[in-house]
Amino acid sequence: MKTIIGNIERSSLDIEDLASLQEKLQELLNGKRYLLVLDDVWNEDQQKWDNLRAVLKVGASGASVLTTTRLEKVGSIMGTSQTYHLSNLSPHDSLLLFMQRAFGQQREANPNLVAIGK
Incomplete structure (x- = not known):
């Protein structure tokens, strides 16, 4: 309260x-x-x-x-x-959400972190 x-x-x-x-x-x-x-x-x-x-x-x-x-x-x-x-997010939508939160507006994502996200 x-x-x-x-x-x-x-x-x-x-x-x-x-x-x-x-x-x-x-x-x-x-x-x-x-x-x-x-x-x-x-x-x-x-x-x-x-x-x-x-x-x-x-x-x-x-x-x-x-x-x-x-x-x-x-x-x-x-x-x-x-x-x-x-319902749960699809694997594709989950990855998009992860990338948006992890990388923000950056154009290039760190490949190692993308692999972890997958």
Whole structure:
């Protein structure tokens, strides 16, 4: 919650206790539409998700949470309304992604690194 609040306010936060964090987040989201993206979630603690869900309920109609995870259980715990299963990248697309991330805009890629990528 501290990270979410920090991103909304674009500043660091000195609050540490959970109740104060929940209160602050509710204050920021109360009556507002938002799209909260939680990427690569691994936490399977039901109580933590229940606490977060209770805080997020103050948002306006249309407020949404988008979560990406590798764990089916996380989606189940979070009470998702719809699950989308993505397929893996093809070997060709995986190599293109690797080369783009490894070499950026360079025209010539290091042949040794390309071989490793393959």
